[in-house]
Amino acid sequence: MLSSPSLSRKQISSIVRSKLRKIALWVGAVSGGKTIAANFAFLIAVREAQGTGLIVIVGKTLQTIERNIIDPLQQVELFGALAGQVLHTRGSNTATILGREVHLVGANDARSEEKIRGATIEIAYVDEATLLPVGFWEMLLTRLRVPTARLLATTNPGSFNHWLRQQYMLNADAKNMIVFEFVMDDNPSLTAQYVADMKASFTGAFYDRFILGKWSNAEGAIFDMWDPAKHTIPWADLPPMRKLIAVGIDYGTTNPTAALMLGMATQTDLYGKEHSKLYLVDEWRYESIAEKQKLTDVELSRRLRRWLADPHLPANQMQLTPDYIVLDPSAASFRVQLQQDGLLSTQADNDVLNGIRTVASVLSAGKLLVTERCPGWQKEVTEYVWDAKSSEKGEDKPVKANDHSQDAARYALQTTESIWRQHVKLAA
Known part of the structure; x- marks a missing residue:
């Protein structure tokens, strides 16, 4: 430095x-x-x-x-x-x-x-x-x-x-x-x-x-750098994953429960230099309002574990399992249920602003790509906005809406940053 x-x-x-x-x-x-x-x-x-x-x-x-x-x-x-x-x-x-x-x-x-x-x-x-x-x-x-x-x-x-x-x-x-x-x-x-x-x-x-050292209000779309042409990749075209780092889970009862799977791939250029990127490869959501049925923690755990057992990468790749299950820190009862079902979880880092900054950093640098198997995240990303009333009071807060898949992905990225940051370089 x-x-x-x-x-x-x-x-x-x-x-x-x-x-x-x-x-x-x-x-x-x-x-x-x-x-x-x-x-x-x-x-x-x-x-x-x-x-x-x-x-x-x-x-x-x-x-x-x-x-x-x-x-x-x-x-x-x-x-x-x-x-x-x-x-x-x-x-x-x-x-x-x-x-x-x-x-x-x-x-x-x-x-x-x-x-x-x-x-x-x-x-x-x-x-x-x-x-x-x-x-x-x-x-x-x-x-x-x-x-x-x-x-x-x-x-x-x-x-x-x-x-x-x-x-x-x-x-x-x-x-x-x-x-x-x-x-x-x-x-x-x-x-x-x-x-x-x-x-x-x-x-x-x-x-x-x-960077500029200016006092500035956070306004409008939180991830205003999002560009589908730049930040999406067909699931079938995913490069070989180095690892599936984590699944981030945002837990809801009335609100949706969302799980986003984060992977990392490393490719070598013509000069022998390695370049690593992060990928949101797959998503699972359960929306009780849309389904007109609330699930118990037992049933929610069963469906999540069934999804985890499915293939998450194209057939031409080695089928990996995620290293970490990163769970919403407020989901105490669900954490206990997952543990009873043999699935250990890590409590998510829920520093919202730092997490938003982390996601914005990798998107801005073109180091996070999203597949079509993450429709909830892609739908929310353009609707995830700063709270104007909080900004007027000098506070940075997102509007608490359209954020379930956003939160799940943020949990996965922020909580495991020390793992992927040593490989993913953010210089343009």
């Missing part, structure tokens, strides 16, 4: 000037250099802390704090000898940084503010501030009640109407805040290949936010 890990003049300036206000916010495109600059500023703040309050790192979850903050701080190539002074046991809610105890706080919903209520905080470092509930942010500010207290935060842009932009960035002076804005061009150490990979990974509002 990096050709050399040196700080730019803009990064250095932001580190120095971050002390001018109580709140310092680094915002902008992915890989613009904002997080590295903020990390250095945080290390300096920890070193200079007077010990009058707690030091905390806040993120959406403990896992995202570890991935986005702790792991980079431990990279010797970025932080030299300082990396050895960042100590953390995976899964622990504390770390030792430069000899100081640092508390790691996940803030994934409004109830999370209870974790810091009553605390006195001297240094707070917030990862991805736009993902925090506004109530948590406001509670955090009330905890910064010593004269030396500071808040450092990083984020990618969000909705044009997001509370962080409307209430704080546009009133920075009144809020005792300084804002540093970064774009990818501010990071000269990025390689051309990495920039190409990133530009191929996003489209629409996500491209505006993560």
Whole structure:
């Protein structure tokens, strides 16, 4: 990703000037250099802390704090000898940084503010501030009640109407805040290949936010890059599958139950270079309203397992079975039924926005193709839209309609991303 890990003049300036206000916010495109600059500023703040309050790192979850903050701080190539002074046991809610105890706080919903209520905080470092509930942010500010207290935060842009932009960035002076804005061009150490990979990974509002560094409302069709001429393939023409990665299942009683099968194929070009793509090869749906009959979990399991036993690939291919059954996390009773019937399932990653971003990335890069045996998904994809009322409130939410096959495919793709991402390259 990096050709050399040196700080730019803009990064250095932001580190120095971050002390001018109580709140310092680094915002902008992915890989613009904002997080590295903020990390250095945080290390300096920890070193200079007077010990009058707690030091905390806040993120959406403990896992995202570890991935986005702790792991980079431990990279010797970025932080030299300082990396050895960042100590953390995976899964622990504390770390030792430069000899100081640092508390790691996940803030994934409004109830999370209870974790810091009553605390006195001297240094707070917030990862991805736009993902925090506004109530948590406001509670955090009330905890910064010593004269030396500071808040450092990083984020990618969000909705044009997001509370962080409307209430704080546009009133920075009144809020005792300084804002540093970064774009990818501010990071000269990025390689051309990495920039190409990133530009191929996003489209629409996500491209505006993560590549251009702009605050942008999500509007209209969610997968506006969908093109049947580009993204469909006849089932009979499927290339040999390397594996069937997963079946994603969205469970419904009154609503449809949908199952989408995700495969991956790798082909070699004339120069011996391998190219992998993902395929939605097959689909199963049961719609109780259309069938005028609700099924019990027992019967639903029987029909799903019967479908799983059918051939899902053309006759000229080896008939594979999916490695994972990825199930709607709300489908507790159905999970138990499947287990009783001998079918183990994995709980789906239901981070909706990240999942949508993942699906959009592979579609935008032309790395996801869909066969005619997935009619439910193809029907829904043009009807799956952003909720305009949520956008007005600064929130990114899809309309809860025409989403059953969409959710099933998203579960399969998002939950298994660590498996296929090492093979599927998104550069154009």
